[in-house]
Amino acid sequence: MALSTKDLLGIKGMAADEIKLILDTAATFKDVSERDIKKVPTLRGKTVINLFYEASTRTRTSFELAGKRLSADVINISTSTSSVTKGETLLDTAQNIEAMKSDIIIVRHACSGAPEFLAHRLKSSVINAGDGFHEHPTQALLDMFTIREKLGRLDGVTVAIVGDILHSRVARSNIYGLATMGATVRVCGPPTMVPPGIEKMGAKVYSDMDEAVQGADVVMMLRLQLERQAAGLFPGVREYARLFGLNRARLDRVGKNAIVMHPGPMNRGVEIASDVADNSSVILDQVTNGVAVRMAVMFLLSGGAKPEA
């Protein structure tokens, strides 16, 4: 069993057995991070480039640790200190990096489709670490890994995704992946932040949060992108918190022991109350699992001769 592609650009179009392969592989890579010597020689001699055109701590560090724990050489490029500030194009930057013999390039970019654009033009494997409002596949994989770890399955699980669905690549990747794996997905947010046509991706839309989370096995809160308040998509942070924030009282009304997730970074007291985040969530497990999932992805993309996609 192998992944059918050179790159990991999105969850859309991935088969259930491919997702399962990644999650199963990640389970054994998780053990590596629990050992005294947190390193295996699997990708010795490979070069991994983190090419981030947007701010990130969690994802960039997670990819960096994943690469290093596989013994790859990992280089981080943050564009604020690179030639990008001198006007170099995305493709030129990437081709220059590849000329130094990279094997995997991890790309985060504000433009949807930037990783795919590079994937078609580079020999290196490209991993999408978040592109615009499009996808963030490794986040969805680590979320699915965490759900499966906590609940033992994905098939038949009900997941409520709450918040700014419109601007969330995390939500998109999760909706595709969860639907493929047989989970039921509900989405909920201010009407201005729920994109039209999201039902076609396999999600059911709710406008009332209490209804959306009622009986859910998983409540996945999204970050309110406060920088978007200027666009007038929601009236105010306090009202947003009241209508679409997860606090203790609302969590108690879910009706069962739902697991609470958040991709980070959190706005405490806005979309998630501190008490819930600190005492009733699996947010830090998500972070731990992220390293294992990214190790699995790099391992699977590095293997052998690829069948034609």
Added chain:
Amino acid sequence: MTNSKEKALILDKAAIDRAMTRVAHEILEKNKGAKDIGLIGIQRGGVHLAKRLAEKIKAIEGVEVPVGSLDITMYRDDLNTRKSQPVPQATDITFDIKEKAIVLVDDVIFTGRTIRAALNSIMDYGRPKRIQLAVLVDRGHRELPIRADFVGKNLPTSAREKVEVSLAEDGVEEKVVIFEE
């Protein structure tokens, strides 16, 4: 395995058991008893055999020796050339290997590359006192300077042949057979 055909039955269930009994005795003889021994089986066949050796050692010596399992996928040297990656199995070594006399157990030794990977992997868990190797079948054709300390059956083969060990733990008829491609 479509165009390969079974050429000969090398060991049946009883013969496998006799070989394992002898290997257990040899391990005890060479290590002067069961003290400090730790068995580590290589996934998957080696894990079954390691558990069997532990049972035999217990029957002979009355000592329970710890058993671990090891998956060497992450330590392979052929990542670039294999068509697909096997899903790594669990590595589960719950005992401290420091100062232990580790007996590595595998079903077949062939090129020696698996054992090379296993040795590197074990070193990442600590520094054992020594490492010995027990195998059910040694089929020759080594590509590295590695040899087994305890061998159930020496089986000269040609490079075109394949040796398959089937064990009852996997729900199949227990036997060692040789195939020709």
